[in-house]
Amino acid sequence: MTDQIQRGTICIDQLELGMMRTLTKEITDRDIELFAEVSTDRNPVHLDEDFASTTLFKGRIAHGMLSAGLISAVIGEQLPGHGTIYLGQSLKFRAPVRPGDVVTAEVTVAAIDPVKRRVTLETRCRVGDTVVIEGEAQVLAPACKH
Template identity: 55%
Template sequence: MSDLHGYYIEDIEVGMKASYAKTVTETDVVLFAGISGDNNPVHVNQEFAEQTPFKSRIAHGMLSVGFISMVLGTKLPGPGAIYISQNVKFKAPVHIGDTVHAEVTVKEVIKEKKRVILETVCRVKDTVVIDGEAMVMVASKATTN
């Protein structure tokens, strides 16, 4: 793996893992709301959020999914990997100030199709907040020489 190219399909094995951790800040939530246009008051209005089951503002679920994207695009498989699909189940809220740990684990390598299937999970401490699976396309050494 290099700065400009991640793992090639020939180098990826079942069980490989990579992770990233980020503490979600007020700035993250406000910027994500602005970029995405998702101004749901549960994310941006404390008085509204206090009336919800969460009792305070929560981060956008897709913000945490973005941390999974970070791992896939920069660590495993890394630069050059192309997202094909992602399914997610949102299991628990992420609050401002929570540290989200995103981890991906290789479940399957389909060398002939240059595809990798990865388990994707985000945790806050011991609580799973997102569970899912991604498929990415990865280059082959045979086609880059």
């Protein structure tokens, strides 16, 4: 173990209100199939086009938690990054994500409690200009030795 700051880590004393990081990913059929396998959520609205075409979505949609996982990736890899501990997350699913959609996850620092190392993050996923998920995360940010 070294005292070096890991790539992608922003320590509690380096965080600033309004800091934002993003991640963009195309959601593929393979992503949906793998998520169904790992999560065991095989709801046919995600996997069966014939079934999904009879729903209010009029076609297959990705699991909401698959897109929400991109928020987790931003938090764990970029803001605050390696060593961050998730304490909580609220999510509101605003619109469906379909196979082939390009999702951008955005995480913004909204509040910082440096004494407790607790950080509140605004979280959002978009497909183009459409907000598909929004919420708020509470995390314990890493304390790095300088």
